[in-house]
Amino acid sequence: MNRSLDAADVLLVEDNDGDALIVQELLEELGAPPAVVRAHDLAEAREFLADPSFAFVVALLDVGLPDATGLTGVTELHAAAPGLAIVVLTGHDSDELAQRALQEGAQDFLRKDRIDAEHLDRALRFARERARQTEGLRTSREELARFAHLVAHDLKSPLASVVGMLDLLEVQWTELTDSSRRDLVERTQTAATRLAELVDSFLALAESTTLEDRAVAVDLDGVLGWVQGVLERDLAAVEATLVVSSGLPAVQGAVPGIRQVFLNLVSNAVKYRDPGRNLLVEVHAHDPEDGMVEIVVEDNGRGIRDEDRESIFELGVRGAHGSGAGVGLSAVRHVVEEHGGRVWVGDGHGPGSRFHVSLPVAVTAAEV
Ligand code: ADP
Helix, strand or coil: CCCCCHHHHHEEEEHHHHHHHHHHHHHHHHHCCCEEECCCHHHHHHHHHCCCCCCCCCEEEEEECCCCCCHHHHHHHHHHHCEEEEEECCCCCCCHHHHHHHHHHHCCCCCCCCCHHHHHHHHHHHHHHHHHHHHHHHHHHHHHHHHHHHHHHHHHHHHHHHHHHHHHHHHCCCCCCCCCHHHHHHHHHHHHHHHHHHHHHHHHHCCCCCCHHHCEEHHHHHHHHHHHHHCHHHHHHCCCCCCCCCCCCCECCCCCHHHHHHHHHHHHHCCCCCCCCCCCCEECCCCCCCCEEEEEEEEEECCCCCHHHCHHHCCCCCCCCCCCCCCCCHHHHHHHHHCCCCCCEECCCCCCCCEEEEEECCCCCCCC
């Protein structure tokens, strides 16, 4: 049998050589025998679990180990590796022991004197299935946390604009002329409307199922127009210019996600501008190739150090001058990759940063 140990997903914890041999022989009888690593006691089991070259899914655990009395082995193994499915092996026929083993975190219970290949096979299959479900739950929880971060991150800036303008109105009410008051109220209304649109985008994202279900032809001219509207105040405040090449193509994707990608890239350009010159942000696209189109978002800001080019896309990582939570670009990468595309930092023509985003070309006429 030519199964390498680093592919092992079953950890057999058994001090008795005879019992270990029986279990190993039974496992060999299975249709697709798993690769097994044997530990002689709990301490050795812990060492194997801590070794990153293994990815154990199931532990077959003897309850009579020299360094664990009663069910402490189950408790400790469960604490050391909560995702590991534990199948208890025992010589006793006791319902009470079985019950307690399950309470301590074991998933199944096999009597050594009655164990056969069929029981073992079933126990391993159930254990693997449970491990798969647990992993699925963990991924959903991570997705949810990522989503919560994202909502907070994207709502913050327009919300701060609304609050800022309302504060200004309150403090300077008597000094302001009628027309500047009206102007401020109108701008607050616009910012609040953008906020409501963002909330709608997030709701759509939360309710949506798969990307294919949500994907439509998204007109990038429209998306960049929307971004310009959301960031109007920020761009004006620093006298920035956003130049979008005409005739950007339509891409196949989900509107909230695509909007979020370009909102993040342009707002980063504003955030990381060089105060020594007026900010210029340019967006253009290359000719589509093999069903993908490459869009370039370029600015003349502070630029990105070569050594930061990869890491800035990781969650929570900030680069030089980084001032946020390091969430934006990881969200950008997530959305782009979900669409089957890629995002990377390219070489700029002079100072500033150059972000390249490849996305699938729309398969139908643009709706949005
Ligand atoms: P945040 O802005 O919250 O720190 P991001 O994930 O949006 O997080 O960006 C990560 C890092 O990438 C930033 O901290 C910044 O150093 C760098 N960065 C992003 N966009 C630009 C840009 N247009 N110009 C210069 N640096 C940038």
